[in-house]
Each structure stands twice: as structure tokens, then as C-alpha cells.
Amino acid sequence: MSILKSSRAPLLHRLSEDESDSVLRRPELENDLEIGTTVYTRMPSVKPSVSFGTPKSDSDSLRVSSVDNGLGTPKSDLSSSRYSLSQFSNSRLSNGSRVSVREAAKSIISQRKITINDEEVRVPHPNDIRESIRMLHAHSRRDLPQECDMETQVTIKRKNYTLKMTRDTFEWFTGSKIVGAIDTDDIVGAIAVDSKKTLIRVHYFRKGKGRGAKALKRRPTTLDIEASNQNIAMAWIKAIQELVRWQARVPPTTQQRKIRVVVNPHSGARRAPHIWENEVKPYFDLAGFDYHIDYTTYSGHAVDMGKDYSPEEGYEAIVFVSGDGTICEYMNGLLSRPEDEWKEVVATTPISLISAGTQNAFGAGVGIPTTAAAVYCIIKRKLRPLDVVTVVAQHEPQIVHYSCCGLGWGAAADIAEESEKYRWMGTKRYGFLKIKRALFPRRHTGRIKYVPLRPQPQLQKYDDIKNIGADDQYDVEEDNIYDGLEVVRSHSIFRPAGAVRSPASTRRYGEDAWETENGNYIVVGALNSAPDGVYCHPSDGCLDLMIARKGNLFQTMHIVWLYLWGRELESKNMSYIKIKAAIIEQDQPDGCLNIDGEVLRGPGPFRMEVVPSLFKVLSEK
Numbered sequence: 354m355s356i357l358k359s360s361r362a363p364l365l366h367r368l369s370e371d372e373s374d375s376v377l378r379r380p381e382l383e384n385d386l387e388i389g390t391t392v393y394t395r396m397p398s399v400k401p402s403v404s405f406g407t408p409k410s411d412s413d414s415l416r417v418s419s420v421d422n423g424l425g426t427p428k429s430d431l432s433s434s435r436y437s438l439s440q441f442s443n444s445r446l447s448n449g450s451r452v453s454v455r456e457a458a459k460s461i462i463s464q465r466k467i468t469i470n471d472e473e474v475r476v477p478h479p480n481d482i483r484e485s486i487r488m489l490h491a492h493s494r495r496d497l498p499q500e501c502d503m504e505t506q507v508t509i510k511r512k513n514y515t516l517k518m519t520r521d522t523f524e525w526f527t528g529s530k531i532v533g534a535i536d537t538d539d540i541v542g543a544i545a546v547d548s549k550k551t552l553i554r555v556h557y558f559r560k561g562k563g564r565g566a567k568a569l570k571r572r573p574t575t576l577d578i579e580a581s582n583q584n585i586a587m588a589w590i591k592a593i594q595e596l597v598r599w600q601a602r603v604p605p606t607t608q609q610r611k612i613r614v615v616v617n618p619h620s621g622a623r624r625a626p627h628i629w630e631n632e633v634k635p636y637f638d639l640a641g642f643d644y645h646i647d648y649t650t651y652s653g654h655a656v657d658m659g660k661d662y663s664p665e666e667g668y669e670a671i672v673f674v675s676g677d678g679t680i681c682e683y684m685n686g687l688l689s690r691p692e693d694e695w696k697e698v699v700a701t702t703p704i705s706l707i708s709a710g711t712q713n714a715f716g717a718g719v720g721i722p723t724t725a726a727a728v729y730c731i732i733k734r735k736l737r738p739l740d741v742v743t744v745v746a747q748h749e750p751q752i753v754h755y756s757c758c759g760l761g762w763g764a765a766a767d768i769a770e771e772s773e774k775y776r777w778m779g780t781k782r783y784g785f786l787k788i789k790r791a792l793f794p795r796r797h798t799g800r801i802k803y804v805p806l807r808p809q810p811q812l813q814k815y816d817d818i819k820n821i822g823a824d825d826q827y828d829v830e831e832d833n834i835y836d837g838l839e840v841v842r843s844h845s846i847f848r849p850a851g852a853v854r855s856p857a858s859t860r861r862y863g864e865d866a867w868e869t870e871n872g873n874y875i876v877v878g879a880l881n882s883a884p885d886g887v888y889c890h891p892s893d894g895c896l897d898l899m900i901a902r903k904g905n906l907f908q909t910m911h912i913v914w915l916y917l918w919g920r921e922l923e924s925k926n927m928s929y930i931k932i933k934a935a936i937i938e939q940d941q942p943d944g945c946l947n948i949d950g951e952v953l954r955g956p957g958p959f960r961m962e963v964v965p966s967l968f969k970v971l972s973e974k
């Protein structure tokens with residue numbers, strides 16, 4: 354869904370003229386303290402299992418470690434003996450004994466720690482606000498199951514070890530020496546793999562080697578552990594599965610996780626069904642998902658799915674095994690519905706993409722660059738907000754278009770318009786068309802108006818951005834479908850969203866907010882995600898405006914040369930500006946706009962605006 358990609362028929366959302374023009378705001382703090390107690394509606398009460406048959410000897414025994422506050426004794430949680438994360442609750446502070454999750458989340462954001470009555474509770478991921486808040490939510494929903502704190506004797510690769518698990522660590526020892534360890538955050542499940550049912554296979558997804566995007570490329574790995582008897586093996590498997598459920602903020606294994614899967618057999622090289630069967634389904638089975646699969650059977654089917662989707666069905670996420678276009682179609686279908694309907698769906702049902710298309714820009718742009726990365730984030734329910742861009746052409750203002758990756762005008766739109774003609778060339782057509790338009794450019798003159806962020810933030814590459822903007826993670830974690838729709842409906846998120854209905858409205862942005870320039874342009878991009886915009890972040894609440902101006906022949910050739918090396922921003926004819934909204938007025942009425950590879954025809958002007966955190970995506974970035 355790169356802005357330099359194939360054209361498709363634009364997707365449409367018709368709006369009534371009289372829809373109001375107000376801003377989407379995040380919930381007010383005070384209002385959210387009114388939220389009722391959060392419990393899983395269908396969650397049966399589970400007794401922690403502490404007994405697993407009669408061990409024959411001491412070395413056979415399976416011990417549940419000493420228990421503190423019903424949590425075991427997670428090492429990284431407590432620096433004080435009086436408070437633990439389990440004392441945080443989404444409930445009202447009526448009895449004074451529990452501390453509001455929102456207050457604790459605010460404390461993590463501002464101080465990277467939580468202080469209660471001058472005593473400090475150390476947070477598990479002090480350098481990662483989003484993960485800390487996620488853990489806080491896990492504790493606030495239900496206590497960590499007691500059986501997740503375990504220690505026993507096992508055999509790994511024919512050697513005997515003591516295996517120990519806590520909330521954060523999974524380690525094996527000889528004596529007091531740690532021989533191996535897995536971060537429990539990497540673990541996605543465990544199963545018995547032999548007929549005697551004593552051999553446990555732990556599945557985990559190791560972080561990719563390196564930093565940034567490399568670390569996101571997780572690799573599926575297994576560890577085989579031989580337990581001394583079937584009861585112990587079963588107890589370990591149960592403990593691991595329960596820990597994964599608890600970390601994911603979903604009900605225990607007595608209840609199934611429900612997930613919706615959409616496979617587009619037509620995407621890319623038509624490998625989506627194969628990817629689903631071989632690379633995704635085995636892990637969904639491991640995680641105990643009850644999945645409902647739909648195969649798209651006609652062009653535009655995903656639009657209809659978006660129009661029909663009901664959160665009443667209780668799916669915790671909707672996962673696309675497809676190209677970017679399918680997920681974009683679903684979003685457009687969904688957002689064409691009445692506002693109270695789509696808001697309920699986006700609040701309760703995060704999206705994910707197992708990339709099986711031609712370009713796969715969405716996955717790279719939202720931090721799920723590979724199938725393994727996406728599968729990992731789905732099972733662990735790693736949630737992140739996702740900004741969306743809304744666009745209208747002024748000659749048909751009642752039709753709103755939506756984009757995830759971004760918009761392109763000038764050469765980027767010319768290439769999108771022409772690419773369908775050259776589909777027979779496969780992905781090589783984009784390279785071919787870039788060269789063609791560099792040698793034989795069309796004329797693009799006009800006026801660019803935009804609302805810049807004031808002051809402009811320091812530019813940081815997507816891979817380097819960690820905690821910026823993470824203060825919305827509290828809201829992202831709310832509205833868990835397993836709480837039940839009534840609880841979700843009681844939250845105060847359902848506010849009108851002006852940017853969704855009337856992008857770049859001058860009623861929201863007054864005269865003083867706008868900057869304007871006239872000129873002759875090579876390309877203009879209003880981008881929401883990397884890699885097209887190198888400093889983009891899909892949940893930073895803004896768009897990255899890239900303007901490449903046409904100079905004399907030498908200057909233009911210089912930009913093209915720098916572009917080939919990925920250094921085009923060094924050109925004096927380039928600008929890179931963080932903005933909220935933009936309007937492109939073109940002098941050539943037949944010019945068009947590229948919306949995630951689809952073509953929106955002129956004359957325009959084209960009005961565009963970012964809608965912060967409109968969707969939730971399953972990603973760890």
C-alpha cells in the first residue's frame with residue numbers, strides 16, 4: 354500500500370452534508386475514573402492449581418514458590434514489601450485499598466515509576482512506557498495465576514537442571530548457576546510432543562538480532578524439556594499457557610480466545626492460503642484460538658466485511674492474511690458506517706496484517722515486518738494506536754477516503770495512475786515507472802497549504818522512537834472485548850470525530866494556523882508511516898509532509914541522484930515538515946492523488962488530515 358503503487362478504484366464513504374464538525378479528543382481523565390470494575394464477563398472463577406499428583410521423590414516434586422499478594426514473588430516487580438502491581442485496579446477507589454490504573458499509568462509516564470504513600474513500586478519495564486502500562490493492565494484485570502510461579506527438576510538435552518519460572522523469567526540452573534534463560538515475554542505457548550506426554554515443547558519468538566527494525570523480526574524457536582512424569586509436564590504446560598493468557602490480558606485457558614481471520618487468495622503471488630495454513634494456523638492452535646475464517650471471494654469483498662462486522666460476535670481481533678489493499682478496503686467499509694457503530698468496532702477489535710501482498714508497506718510501517726512478528730503480537734496481544742489519514746476532493750466533499758500509509762501527489766500519483774497498465778511487469782513496474790517519470794516528467798504546479806506543528810519536533814527515525822507519545826497506551830489498553838460490550842459502551846470514548854468527516858476544515862484550523870506556498874513540484878507526500886517517510890511514526894498524531902520542488906535541470910537531476918541513494922532530504926529543494934492537515938490545489942485539473950496506491954481523480958483541491966489513534970493495531974513498536 355505504498356503511495357508509489359498500483360491503482361485501484363477509489364473507495365468511497367458518502368456522508369450527509371449536515372454532519373457536525375468537531376474534533377476527536379482523547380478521554381478526559383476525570384471522566385475515566387467513572388469506569389466500572391473491569392472483569393472478564395465470561396470468565397469463570399479459577400482456583401489456582403497447586404497440587405499435581407503425588408511426586409515419587411524430592412527430585413520429582415513440583416513446587417509452587419512462596420506466594421506474596423497472590424502473585425508469587427516476581428523479581429522485577431517489587432522494591433517495596435508493601436505494594437505490588439496487583440494492587441492496581443480499574444475499580445473506583447471506594448474502599449481506599451486499590452490504586453487507580455489511570456493514576457498509576459500517569460505516574461509511569463511522568464516519572465517512570467509508581468509512588469504510593471511515598472513508597473516506590475518499581476515498574477517491570479522502566480525504559481518502555483507502553484510495555485509497563487500493558488503489564489499494569491494485566492495486573493489490574495486479574496491476579497497472576499499462582500501456578501505461574503514454579504520450580505522443578507527437568508532434563509534438557511539429556512542434562513539435568515532445575516527449571517524455574519516466574520512472571521518475568523524462565524530459567525534453568527545447575528546449583529545456583531543459571532545455564533539458560535528465556536524472557537517470558539517471548540514465550541507464546543507450550544505443548545506435549547510425545548506419546549508419553551512427558552516431553553514439553555516451549556515455543557518462543559526470539560527478538561531479531563540488532564536494534565530497531567531488526568529486533569522486530571522475531572524468529573520462532575523451540576525448547577524441548579523432559580519432565581520426570583506426565584503430571585509435572587502437564588502442570589508446566591498449563592502454567593506456561595496461563596502465563597501467556599495473563600500477559601495477553603485475556604481470560605484463562607478454561608475459556609477460548611476468539612479471533613476473526615480474513616484470507617485474500619487473490620493477493621500478491623496468491624500465497625495467502627498457504628501462509629495461513631503453514632505459518633499462522635499452527636500457532637493459533639497452540640494459543641487455543643477459536644478462529645472464524647473468511648476467504649474473500651470477489652473484488653471489494655473486504656469493504657462489505659467492514660460494513661457488516663459486528664463486535665457482538667466477540668472476536669478479540671481481526672487478522673488479514675492479504676496485501677495492504679484488503680485491510681484498507683475493510684477500514685473504508687467500516688468507516689462508511691454510522692459513527693457510533695464504527696467507534697465500537699475500532700475500540701474493541703484491533704487489526705493485524707499477515708503480509709501476503711505485492712508491496713507490504715503496511716506491515717513495515719506499523720512494526721510487523723514479518724509473519725512471525727505479526728503472529729507474536731497477535732498471541733501476546735501487543736496493542737498500539739494507529740493514526741489514519743482522511744482525504745476529500747473538494748469537488749465531491751461528501752465522499753471521504755481513508756489511508757494508513759499516506760498520500761502522494763505529482764510523480765507519485767502519476768506512477769499510481771499508470772501502474773495498472775504495467776501490472777504484467779510485477780513489482781518491477783514501479784522501478785520502471787519511476788525512471789520513466791524522472792526522464793519524462795509531467796507538469797505539476799499549484800499551491801500547498803498546511804498546518805505545521807509549532808514548534809516543529811526534533812526529527813527521529815521510526816526505529817529510534819520509543820516512548821514518545823506513549824501516554825495514550827492507557828487508553829489503547831482499555832475497551833477489551835472480553836470485558837463485554839456493555840463495559841466498553843460505558844466508557845467515555847464515543848465522541849464525535851470532526852477530522853473523520855471534514856478533513857482540513859478551516860473551522861478547526863483558523864487562518865493563523867496555515868502556511869502556504871506556490872510552486873512547481875516533482876512530488877508532494879503527506880505520509881503516515883515508514884518506510885516512505887523516514888521520520889514517520891504511525892501513531893505520533895501527525896503527518897509528515899515531504900515537498901520536492903522542481904528547480905532547474907541540474908537541481909532536478911541532483912534530487913533524482915540523491916533519491917537513488919536515499920539521501921534526497923539533503924537537497925535544498927526538499928522540505929520535511931510535521932503537519933496536522935494539508936490542502937493541495939493543483940493548476941492541472943486532470944492531476945490526481947495517490948491514496949495508498951489507489952487513485953483519487955482531480956480537479957480537487959484535495960484536503961487531508963490526520964486522525965490520531967483512530968485504530969488499534971497488534972504491534973510491539
Ligand SMILES: Nc1ncnc2c1ncn2[C@@H]1O[C@H](COP(=O)(O)OP(=O)(O)OP(=O)(O)O)[C@@H](O)[C@H]1O
Pocket residue numbers: 354358361617618619620621622649650651652653654655675676677678679680682709710711712713714
Ligand atoms: N476473490 C477475489 N477475486 C478477485 N479479486 C479479489 C478477490 N478477493 C479480493 N480481491 C481484490 O484483490 C485486490 C488486491 O488485494 P491485496 O491488496 O490484498 O493484494 P495486493 O494488491 O497484491 O497487495 P498490496 O496491496 O500489498 O500491494 C483487492 O483490490 C481486492 O478487492
